[in-house]
Amino acid sequence: MKGIPENHYLNAARGIKSWLLTLDHKRIGVLYLFGIMAAFLVGGVFAMLIRLELLSPAKELMEADTYNHVFTLHGAIMIFLFIIPSIPAALGNFVLPQMIGAKDVAFPRLNLASWWIYILGSAFAVYSIATGSIDTGWTFYTPYSTESTGSVVSMTLGVFILGFSSIFTGLNFIVTIHKMRAPGQTWFKLPLFVWGLYATAIIQVLATPVLGITLILLILERVASIGIFDPAMGGDPVLFQHFFWFYSHPAVYIMILPGMGIISELVSVFSHKKIFGYKAIAFSSLAIAFISFLVWGHHMFVSGQSQLAAMLFSLLTFLVGIPSGIKVFNWLATMYRGRITFEAPMLYTLSFLVLFTIGGLTGIFLGALAVDVHLHDTYFVVAHFHYVMMGGTVMAFLGGLHYWWPKIWGRMYNELWAKISVAFIFVGFNMTFFTQFILGAQGMPRRYYSYLDQYQPLHGFSSVGSWVMGIGFIIMGIYLVHAIFKGRPAGDNPWGALTFEWQTTSPPPRENFTVPPVLTHGPYDYDKIVPERTA
Amino acid sequence: MDTTGSLFLPPGSSTISSEFDALFYFLVYASIVFLGIVVFSIVLFSLRYRKRGVEETPTPGISHSTKLEITWSIVPTILVMIVFVWGFRIYMKMNVVPRDAMEIKVTGQKWFWTFDYPEGANTLNELVVPAGKPVKLLMSSRDVIHSFFVPDFRIKMDVLPNRYTVTWFEAPEIGEHNLFCTEFCGKGHSEMIGRVRVVSEREYAEWLETSGAGGEELPPDQYGAALFVAKACNTCHSVEGKRLVGPALNGVFGKPVMLTGGGEATVDENYVRESILEPQASIVAGYEPVMPTYQGILKDRQIDALIAYIKSLK
Numbered sequence: 001m002k003g004i005p006e007n008h009y010l011n012a013a014r015g016i017k018s019w020l021l022t023l024d025h026k027r028i029g030v031l032y033l034f035g036i037m038a039a040f041l042v043g044g045v046f047a048m049l050i051r052l053e054l055l056s057p058a059k060e061l062m063e064a065d066t067y068n069h070v071f072t073l074h075g076a077i078m079i080f081l082f083i084i085p086s087i088p089a090a091l092g093n094f095v096l097p098q099m100i101g102a103k104d105v106a107f108p109r110l111n112l113a114s115w116w117i118y119i120l121g122s123a124f125a126v127y128s129i130a131t132g133s134i135d136t137g138w139t140f141y142t143p144y145s146t147e148s149t150g151s152v153v154s155m156t157l158g159v160f161i162l163g164f165s166s167i168f169t170g171l172n173f174i175v176t177i178h179k180m181r182a183p184g185q186t187w188f189k190l191p192l193f194v195w196g197l198y199a200t201a202i203i204q205v206l207a208t209p210v211l212g213i214t215l216i217l218l219i220l221e222r223v224a225s226i227g228i229f230d231p232a233m234g235g236d237p238v239l240f241q242h243f244f245w246f247y248s249h250p251a252v253y254i255m256i257l258p259g260m261g262i263i264s265e266l267v268s269v270f271s272h273k274k275i276f277g278y279k280a281i282a283f284s285s286l287a288i289a290f291i292s293f294l295v296w297g298h299h300m301f302v303s304g305q306s307q308l309a310a311m312l313f314s315l316l317t318f319l320v321g322i323p324s325g326i327k328v329f330n331w332l333a334t335m336y337r338g339r340i341t342f343e344a345p346m347l348y349t350l351s352f353l354v355l356f357t358i359g360g361l362t363g364i365f366l367g368a369l370a371v372d373v374h375l376h377d378t379y380f381v382v383a384h385f386h387y388v389m390m391g392g393t394v395m396a397f398l399g400g401l402h403y404w405w406p407k408i409w410g411r412m413y414n415e416l417w418a419k420i421s422v423a424f425i426f427v428g429f430n431m432t433f434f435t436q437f438i439l440g441a442q443g444m445p446r447r448y449y450s451y452l453d454q455y456q457p458l459h460g461f462s463s464v465g466s467w468v469m470g471i472g473f474i475i476m477g478i479y480l481v482h483a484i485f486k487g488r489p490a491g492d493n494p495w496g497a498l499t500f501e502w503q504t505t506s507p508p509p510r511e512n513f514t515v516p517p518v519l520t521h522g523p524y525d526y527d528k529i530v531p532e533r534t535a
Numbered sequence: 536m537d538t539t540g541s542l543f544l545p546p547g548s549s550t551i552s553s554e555f556d557a558l559f560y561f562l563v564y565a566s567i568v569f570l571g572i573v574v575f576s577i578v579l580f581s582l583r584y585r586k587r588g589v590e591e592t593p594t595p596g597i598s599h600s601t602k603l604e605i606t607w608s609i610v611p612t613i614l615v616m617i618v619f620v621w622g623f624r625i626y627m628k629m630n631v632v633p634r635d636a637m638e639i640k641v642t643g644q645k646w647f648w649t650f651d652y653p654e655g656a657n658t659l660n661e662l663v664v665p666a667g668k669p670v671k672l673l674m675s676s677r678d679v680i681h682s683f684f685v686p687d688f689r690i691k692m693d694v695l696p697n698r699y700t701v702t703w704f705e706a707p708e709i710g711e712h713n714l715f716c717t718e719f720c721g722k723g724h725s726e727m728i729g730r731v732r733v734v735s736e737r738e739y740a741e742w743l744e745t746s747g748a749g750g751e752e753l754p755p756d757q758y759g760a761a762l763f764v765a766k767a768c769n770t771c772h773s774v775e776g777k778r779l780v781g782p783a784l785n786g787v788f789g790k791p792v793m794l795t796g797g798g799e800a801t802v803d804e805n806y807v808r809e810s811i812l813e814p815q816a817s818i819v820a821g822y823e824p825v826m827p828t829y830q831g832i833l834k835d836r837q838i839d840a841l842i843a844y845i846k847s848l849k
Contacts, residue, residue: 063778064722064723064724064725064780065722068719068721068722068724135721136719137719141680141718141719143678143679143680143696144679144680144719144720144721147678147679148721149823231695231696231697232696236697237680237695237696237697238695271584271594272586272594273594273595273597274594274596274597274598276597276598276599276600277598277599277604278598278599279599280599280604301626302682302691302692302693303693303695304692304693304695304698304700307626307627307630310626311623311626314619314622314623315619318615318616318618318619321611321615322608322611322612322615325607325611326604326607326608328573329604329607330604332573332576332577332580333597333600333603335576335577335580335581335584336580336584336597337584337594337595337597338580338584338594339584339585339586339591339594340580340581340584340585340586341585341586342581342585350577350581353573353577354570354573354574354577357569357570357573358566358570361562361566361569361570362566364562364566364615364618365559365562365566367615367618367619367622368558368562368618368619368621368622369622369623369625369626370554370555370558370621370622370623370624370625370626370628370629370689371555371558371559371562371622372622373626373629373689373690373691374555374559374686374689374690374691376682376691376717377682377684377691377717377718378684378717437543438542438543441543441544441559442540442543442544442545442686443545443684443686443687443713443715445684445715445716445717445725446717446719447719447724447725448724448725449724449725450725450726451725452713452728525596526593526594526596527593527594527595527596528593528596529593530591530592530593
């Protein structure tokens with residue numbers, strides 16, 4: 001079908017209540033999308049304020065104390081409210097059941113509960129910001145977080161609650177993927193995005209409780225003075241770091257694995273060619289999920305942990321890097337002898353390949369023990385994780401957002417403006433963060449409100465880069481919203497893709513498919529079929 | 536010895552730095568090669584295999600290549616294992632303190648460093664060491680976690696409140712180097728910057744003679760001015776009216792101030808002395824009770840000099 005269908009999930013029911021109490025995974029995905037985009041906007045404004053303040057060593061617009069709150073909130077909001085739920089809970093929720101030919105996820109009520117818990121957790125975060133906010137860094141390191149005067153308890157309680165939303169989504173996806181696949185859709189006929197979500201869900205369910213326990217212990221210490229981490233009360237602050245990273249390192253893979261899943265889809269669809277090394281990509285996701293639990297100590301090479309522990313964590317860190325490298329080669333090989341087109345989702349895919357590679361290679365610097373000693377807690381680390389999280393996950397998220405936008409709303413955005421926006425974001429991103437590799441290696445410590453004059457030129461350049469990137473995001477916001485109301489109809493399958501979600505209408509009907517789909521070909525069989533493109 | 540630094544790294548000024556730099560630049564060049572392969576493939580495939588014309592035919596069904604996949608798994612694995620062993624060996628050198636090292640006690644606190652020398656002297660924010668002699672740093676914190684980082688030496692170690700940590704260095708040449716705190720510790724974190732001054736053995740001996748003080752022969756207010764910087768008062772108190780972590784000190788002497796919890800005090804000799812030795816006793820309204828005590832760090836004569844200096848500030 002080429003136009004917009006008469007009945008679809010967006011007009012199946014009307015009124016605000018039909019949205020807030022919906023059991024439709026697509027609507028819940030859209031609700032999540034609004035939530036995370038709001039968080040991304042707020043976190044992004046904080047990022048711009050940070051870069052503005054760092055334009056010069058002198059005070060630009062805020063005091064040290066305010067700056068410490070701003071960088072803490074930038075990190076906490078981007079990690080807990082944006083990037084963790086971004087791909088799984090928003091895009092994954094919308095697409096996963098369609099990709100396996102199901103009407104919905106296994107537990108629609110649990111799915112709705114997950115979104116409401118996300119809102120509740122966010123409310124605690126907002127309450128914390130309104131009642132003094134926090135200045136501990138998103139990592140809440142003790143004993144600073146035990147004695148800091150900010151509103152630490154409400155923020156950590158918020159993050160604790162958000163953890164449940166993440167666990168619910170993960171649990172739901174595991175059961176859905178096991179039990180609800182279409183007839184004939186065996187594990188190795190699943191789209192790789194589903195494999196990515198599956199590996200992510202395992203980490204969400206197994207690792208998130210550890211964060212919850214850690215934060216509850218921190219709250220107990222602050223509220224009831226039970227000494228666990230604060231040496232003044234007989235606790236051990238390094239224990240907090242172990243607990244915290246036992247969750248937060250696997251959490252890095254909660255962030256990147258679904259992004260890798262999206263890239264696997266996009267590189268195949270826009271090369272119009274079979275994915276190279278399907279099984280290698282699928283299994284490397286599981287390998288990453290497994291090893292990710294065993295590398296937390298690489299955040300603590302200079303924390304005073306034993307040299308033996310440091311040595312083992314370094315070794316395991318290098319091992320977890322290998323599957324990611326294999327994936328990059330597989331994606332490149334997929335382009336070989338393809339028929340490549342360069343719409344916005346593909347441009348984000350190529351951006352991902354370059355930026356994620358830089359992020360991965362600089363991870364090798366940080367995994368090497370001696371090199372980490374010098375680079376630890378400098379801007380090199382800041383640059384590294386922005387290349388992985390923003391250059392990796394966010395680029396994949398934006399690629400997926402542009403790829404499924406016509407499926408979600410039934411309408412296309414303006415392709416030219418999309419290309420202009422990618423260019424701004426890619427150039428601005430590299431201006432902002434590549435300079436920070438040099439800053440860090442030159443010794444510039446992170447979380448500094450002010451700095452020595454020698455670092456000013458690079459800091460200045462980085463701040464200008466953030467404005468270029470900001471322009472790109474403003475353009476994107478405008479054309480994406482415009483597309484919802486005024487875009488031309490996309491049709492069922494604007495990209496000529498083979499996965500199930502493109503066989504239904506755009507937007508899909510309430511129950512996804514009018515006729516339950518049956519698997520007749522694999523998700524990447526571009527060597528057998530050339531699907532018709534509707535846009 | 537590299538004294539100018541390079542694009543990425545500051546000048547290397549310790550016995551370990553050249554080994555570190557070799558591994559670092561090996562990683563830089565290896566990364567450039569790998570990134571080059573990725574970018575080259577993207578550009579080549581994008582140009583060569585871009586869609587041309589309107590024909591829509593199936594593309595080749597290349598599903599995998601065992602040989603290729605084994606190659607691109609094994610080669611990077613071997614390379615990272617080399618980097619792992621290389622990095623571990625230098626790391627052990629960074630951690631094993633030579634037997635003949637002299638030991639200096641380092642204390643981190645919000646927001647300055649104190650150094651206690653084996654001969655009995657102490658300094659704040661300035662670590663003075665002799666060139667060509669290994670120096671062991673035995674470190675602990677009085678409050679939250681700090682981290683001791685000298686970029687020119689390529690060393691860093693967290694400084695903890697509940698246990699001692701150790702690092703060491705040997706600087707072969709005389710010179711001055713930045714010292715940063717790299718573990719976030721609050722308002723004054725970015726002001727917690729010190730210097731490491733590497734001097735000749737003879738100069739070090741002379742410096743110890745004066746027990747690191749110097750300036751006692753000056754008039755009290757000038758001596759106080761020197762102490763104001765040497766004892767890191769300037770980290771939190773400005774003398775030109777700017778609000779830092781603590782109140783500015785110019786023009787306050789002899790004037791009344793409002794205190795936290797009501798009440799008023801006049802800034803006189805006794806008030807300043809109390810603020811230095813028992814800083815939590817009377818806090819100026821609008822400021823947090825975060826100043827550490829200087830009990831045991833300053834002698835009476837030095838407190839007198841600081842009072843004279845504050846008196847002189849307009």
